[in-house]
Amino acid sequence: MSLRSKAREFALQMLFQWDMSPEEPARLETRFWRGARAAKQTRAFANQLFEGAAGEAASLDKLLASHTKNWRTERLAALDRAILRLAAYELRQGVTPPKVVLNEALELAKKYSSEDASAFVNAVLDAFRKSLKQ
Numbered sequence: 001m002s003l004r005s006k007a008r009e010f011a012l013q014m015l016f017q018w019d020m021s022p023e024e025p026a027r028l029e030t031r032f033w034r035g036a037r038a039a040k041q042t043r044a045f046a047n048q049l050f051e052g053a054a055g056e057a058a059s060l061d062k063l064l065a066s067h068t069k070n071w072r073t074e075r076l077a078a079l080d081r082a083i084l085r086l087a088a089y090e091l092r093q094g095v096t097p098p099k100v101v102l103n104e105a106l107e108l109a110k111k112y113s114s115e116d117a118s119a120f121v122n123a124v125l126d127a128f129r130k131s132l133k134q
Contacts, residue, residue, distance in 0.1 A: 007042045008086065008104050011049035012112070015082040018054050025051050053089040060088045067127040079113045080121060087125050091132060098129050 014032050018025065029047055038046065053060065061074075064084050068076070076084070087105035090096055102125055109118040 003039060003042045004045060005104060005107070006038065007045035008049065009108065009111075010036060010038060010042070010046035011053070012079075012082055012086055012108055014046070014050040015053055015086055016078060018050070019078050019082055025054050049086060049090060052093070053085045056089055056092075057085055060085050060092075063131075064088055064124060064128060067124050067131070077113065077117070080109070080117050083108050083113065083117075083121055084124055087121075088128055091125070091129055102126065102129065 010032075013036075014025075014028055017032065018028055029050065033043060061081075083105050086108075087101050090101045091098060102122065105121055105125055106118045109121040113121075
């Protein structure tokens with residue numbers, strides 16, 4: 001697993017924890033890194049993704065809601081919501097190629113969520129990605 005993939009996995013874990021019991025991101029990061037080991041670069045990228053996605057969660061949820069027909073964001077499974085927020089944040093940043101972001105999100109969904117989650121995540125993020133181009 002690449003360092004950036006591992007960073008996304010750590011960021012997902014922090015986002016999930018934050019979603020379950022919201023608190024100041026810096027406090028959550030401090031507690032999280034006490035139990036997780038990672039290279040300095042991996043930590044930095046994971047923190048950047050987590051802080052960005054958590055900080056923009058409300059606006060990301062509104063954008064994602066427009067691509068989840070008949071599903072309000074708060075009704076989504078917490079893991080799926082975290083995966084979508086993480087990937088949507090990274091797509092909006094425009095630094096990482098969209099195909100990489102989508103593939104990483106699908107791998108996270110396959111690893112951490114339900115059997116059907118990867119198809120759902122793919123459909124939502126693909127529609128989200130296309131809307132960013134417009």
